[in-house]
Amino acid sequence: MQEQTNEIVQFPQLNKPAPHFKARTTHGTVELSDYKGKWLVLFSHPADFTPVCTTEFMAFAKHYDEFQAEGADLLGLSIDSYYSHVAWVRNIKEKFGVDIQFPIIEDLSMNVAKAYGMIHPGAADTSAVRATFIIDPEGVLRAMVYYPMTNGRSIPEFLRVLRALKASDANKIATPEGWQPGDKVIVPPPQDMDAVDQRLNSDAECVDWYFCRKSL
DSSP states (O other): OOOOOOOOOOOOOTTSBOOOOEEEEBTEEEEGGGGTTSEEEEEEOSOTTOHHHHHHHHHHHHTHHHHHHTTEEEEEEESSOHHHHHHHHHHHHHHHOOOOOSOEEEOTTOHHHHHTTOOOTTTOSSSOOEEEEEEOTTSBEEEEEEEOTTSOOOHHHHHHHHHHHHHHHHHTOBOOTTOOTTSOEEEOOOSSHHHHHHHHTSSSEEEETTEEEEOO
């Protein structure tokens, strides 16, 4: 029988300010306020020198320029030392020919990991699960996804979510399942009966009063 734990794990909340942090990284000391005015993709991995994490970091590196083109920085984290991070980055370059261009937080104290709910006692007490957070230019947490330690993330999905969030902010719309730039978007449902009639008589493509799409 699995042992019960009374430890309370704190999790950040969507559409609330992201927890502040200041931490040493492979690129020097950084804090959340350094990213004001840009999007930030903050992601944790269980440990350096592990195969699944290595594939993920190489995938983030592969898409680094695309994140940058969207005005987003990448920031990794694990509960390993600065020296371990440096050695791992050098190993990835030597063995796989991939440059890791973004910083990685040293979090031996687990302060950042705990603030972001990256520690799940049911998975491990001293390793961060695969958590990903998208923080907007105002420092507000807009999306977060948790994966188990055994299974790697799909990095293009985080690019897709980032682009969808930016489209929603810019156009006051929602996006359907699997939306990609260029696809039709969802028009928010009308809030009163007059708006219902206006919607049905608009140029939006309506299946019914609550479900309308349009091109941007």
